[in-house]
Amino acid sequence: MHEPIRRADFVRFVEAKLSYFSCQGCGSASYDVISEENVDGKGAPGRLAVIAFAFPGYDIADGKSADVCGLACTNCGTIRFMFRKVVTNWIAANPTR
Numbered sequence: 249m250h251e252p253i254r255r256a257d258f259v260r261f262v263e264a265k266l267s268y269f270s271c272q273g274c275g276s277a278s279y280d281v282i283s284e285e286n287v288d289g290k291g292a293p294g295r296l297a298v299i300a301f302a303f304p305g306y307d308i309a310d311g312k313s314a315d316v317c318g319l320a321c322t323n324c325g326t327i328r329f330m331f332r333k334v335v336t337n338w339i340a341a342n343p344t345r
């Protein structure tokens with residue numbers, strides 16, 4: 249069963265792993281995380297995936313998708329993806345105290 253990543257945990261990951269955020273589209277340093285706890289804006293949990301995303305272990309020909317987590321620039325809306333498994337592994341190794 250899919251367990252949504254808590255918004256607070258994803259924010260902890262981003263703050264621990266990124267030395268800074270600079271939007272690839274406009275250079276803004278302002279971003280927001282795309283929360284799995286509220287994908288539809290109405291509180292419904294969900295997950296993000298990209299199709300045919302070239303990543304080791306995923307064969308595009310299989311038509312599979314790769315689970316991702318996303319950051320969105322609050323200025324221009326450019327979205328930056330991170331491989332979800334890396335995020336969940338970090339959260340498991342760094343639980344909230």
Ligand SMILES: [Zn+2]
Binds near residue numbers: 272274
């Ligand atoms: Zn931007």
